[in-house]
Every structure is written in C-alpha cells, then in structure tokens.
Amino acid sequence: MTLGASALARGARIGPERAARGGDRGEEGGGERPSTRVDGADARAPRDRAIEFDRIERVSWRPHAEVYRGFLTREECDHLKALATPSLGRSTVVDASNGGSVPSDIRTSSGMFLLRGEDDVVASIERRIASWTHVPESHGEGFQVLRYEFGQEYRPHFDYFQDEFNQKREKGGQRVATVLMYLTDVEEGGETIFPDAEAGANPGGGDDASSCAAGKLAVKPRKGDALFFRSLHHNGTSDAMSSHAGCPVVKGVKFSATKWMHVAPIEDSATASVRFEPGVCKDVNAACEGWASSGECTKNPSFMVGRGRANGNCMRSCGACPPGTRDE
Incomplete structure (x- = not known):
C-alpha cells in the first residue's frame, strides 16, 4: 500500500x-x-x-x-x-x-x-x-x-x-x-x-x-x-x-x-560534535589513524576534521590541527 x-x-x-x-x-x-x-x-x-x-x-x-x-x-x-x-x-x-x-x-x-x-x-x-x-x-x-x-x-x-x-x-x-x-x-x-x-x-x-x-x-x-x-x-x-x-x-x-x-549510548563520540579547550587539538577516537589512512578525512570531513562550530574527531590524524596546538 x-x-x-x-x-x-x-x-x-x-x-x-x-x-x-x-x-x-x-x-x-x-x-x-x-x-x-x-x-x-x-x-x-x-x-x-x-x-x-x-x-x-x-x-x-x-x-x-x-x-x-x-x-x-x-x-x-x-x-x-x-x-x-x-x-x-x-x-x-x-x-x-x-x-x-x-x-x-x-x-x-x-x-x-x-x-x-x-x-x-x-x-x-x-x-x-x-x-x-x-x-x-x-x-x-x-x-x-x-x-x-x-x-x-x-x-x-x-x-x-x-x-x-x-x-x-x-x-x-x-x-x-x-x-x-x-x-x-x-x-x-x-x-x-x-x-x-x-x-x-x-x-x-x-x-x-x-x-x-x-x-x-x-x-x-x-x-x-x-x-x-x-x-x-x-x-x-x-x-x-x-x-x-x-x-x-x-x-x-x-x-x-x-x-x-x-540499543545503548554511543560512547566513542563517533558522531557527536566535539569542542576542544583553547589551544588543544587532538584525536578523540583510537581508530582515527586507521580511518584517516582509508581516506575518511576526505570522504567524511564533517566528522573527521569538523565543520561550523564543531571540531572534528580526528583532526590530528587528518593533519588539520592549527600550528602550536597541543595534543592533550
């Protein structure tokens, strides 16, 4: 129908x-x-x-x-x-x-x-x-x-x-x-x-x-x-x-x-927006290096490197961190 x-x-x-x-x-x-x-x-x-x-x-x-x-x-x-x-x-x-x-x-x-x-x-x-x-x-x-x-x-x-x-x-x-x-x-x-x-x-x-x-x-x-x-x-x-x-x-x-x-909360921040403290830029998922090597930085940029007011989940692995920021 x-x-x-x-x-x-x-x-x-x-x-x-x-x-x-x-x-x-x-x-x-x-x-x-x-x-x-x-x-x-x-x-x-x-x-x-x-x-x-x-x-x-x-x-x-x-x-x-x-x-x-x-x-x-x-x-x-x-x-x-x-x-x-x-x-x-x-x-x-x-x-x-x-x-x-x-x-x-x-x-x-x-x-x-x-x-x-x-x-x-x-x-x-x-x-x-x-x-x-x-x-x-x-x-x-x-x-x-x-x-x-x-x-x-x-x-x-x-x-x-x-x-x-x-x-x-x-x-x-x-x-x-x-x-x-x-x-x-x-x-x-x-x-x-x-x-x-x-x-x-x-x-x-x-x-x-x-x-x-x-x-x-x-x-x-x-x-x-x-x-x-x-x-x-x-x-x-x-x-x-x-x-x-x-x-x-x-x-x-x-x-x-x-x-x-x-069925349960998504704990790895896979699709959540990320906001870093001033001067901080990092990967927030242990799988970031693997995702980056498989091309996700370009295939899924909003998640990987961020957009709008949100930082990305894998900015360090994608080479998107501003100079002078710390990974912590």
Whole structure:
C-alpha cells in the first residue's frame, strides 16, 4: 500500500491509531509549545515543538512502522539541505571490518553526515526524535543527509548490523530503529518500500505509485514527513521484515535525512560534535589513524576534521590541527 496524500481516504493503514490531519502539513507545527522531551534535554528545550500524536499514523505492525505527518517544518527541511549540500559526495555503506565507509552498487545517491548537535536546529530536531521514539539522544548517530536524482535508488537492505565489529558496546551496540525524514516532495518515484512486510488490509500501490512501489507497503516522500521503523523486535532479535529500499526517483529530486538509533549510548563520540579547550587539538577516537589512512578525512570531513562550530574527531590524524596546538 502506498501511503501518499490519498492514503487515508482509501483507508490504507493498519492499527487503531487516529488519522493524521489532512491539508495542514505542519509547516509551522502549530506554534511553540512546551516540549514532551526525554530527560536530559538542555535549557533551550522550552522552544522545542511538542509531539502531536494525531499526526502519527501507524502503517505496519510487522515491521513496526509509523509516519509522522509534518514532523519537520519547511524551514527545518531547507536548513538541513543547506547544511549538507556543499559537502555531498558519493554515498557509502558501513565497512563491516573497520567501521569506516565504502562505496556500494546497491546505493547510488549522494550523501554526507552531520554531527550530533551540530547547531541549534539539528539539536532541536534530535530532541524531538527522542521524545517521539523514546530512544535517548545519546543512542543516536548523527544525521545522514542524502540526495537522490533521476534513477538513483537504495536497493533492499537491513539497517541492523550483520557483523560483530559494528555492534561493539562503545559504538552503541546493535541499531534498534531508524527515523527517515523527507526534506523534499518527489513528483514521481522515490518511495520507501518494505518488500517483505506482512500484508495489510488494503495492499496495492495506488494510482500514484511508481512501478517499484506497486503492490508493496510503501511510503511516498512528502516534505516534512518522517518515517519511524524498528529493526529489532522488542526481545532484541533482528526483524527480517524490516528489509526496506528507496525506489528510483522517476521525476524530481529527493532529499532525506536519516537518524539511526542504537540499543545503548554511543560512547566513542563517533558522531557527536566535539569542542576542544583553547589551544588543544587532538584525536578523540583510537581508530582515527586507521580511518584517516582509508581516506575518511576526505570522504567524511564533517566528522573527521569538523565543520561550523564543531571540531572534528580526528583532526590530528587528518593533519588539520592549527600550528602550536597541543595534543592533550
């Protein structure tokens, strides 16, 4: 079933959740409200948008998946696009041997990573995700922003790791869930599909579905909407029905931002923003030399050498430390 603009009219959904409001897609989010954030949010939190539960639509029980209509404002979407666009490069996948990134034929988009808490807008969105999903901010990776142009896609895959290296405790352990935020409308194609999902009450792609999405559980990208799905069952075992894909873009350009969340806090600062004391510049991860030697300084510069107000995690190994700074 394709859950686009006409989904509610067709009754194409599973579960008892209330219907999302039509028309208003949350550009202003109903104004400023007190936050329903998790514990640990900082003093800026009163400006955060509250979670509006009547915007959340359950789309599947197996796998667990739901769409939040208007989760981001249009301004937030444009801000994430603007942050990412200058640094976009060929998308990669996680290397199972060393945690780095490698190109893959199953993913043909362009992408880059933002740091956790990179600026106030990013931090506010991260707090909102934690409030919605009940997964603490400390368990989340930084956003990966992706751009898909004509014909580009991400073939079926799992977000949970199938190797031991990336499940180390300091890396947060296994990925438990994903939030995928759509930063643009897509005129045709670009749907997120779950090809192995349990059939719902009203399967079928609908008139606006691309050939890739026809007959499958599918979510059509709409600017500001966000898709949340779990990769693990509640008992911690992997959910084979969480296999998903990004259909080829047929018409338009698709921008998205992904937040991967783990079962435990990420302790190695892998995607957190870093701020050094004056005169200090150093590596903050024992793997920095290996990452630098594999080309991560240029492939993932925001994490490795920093951007904006944040220092990088591997500035010493990348040769990006200013002269006269100390490594301590």
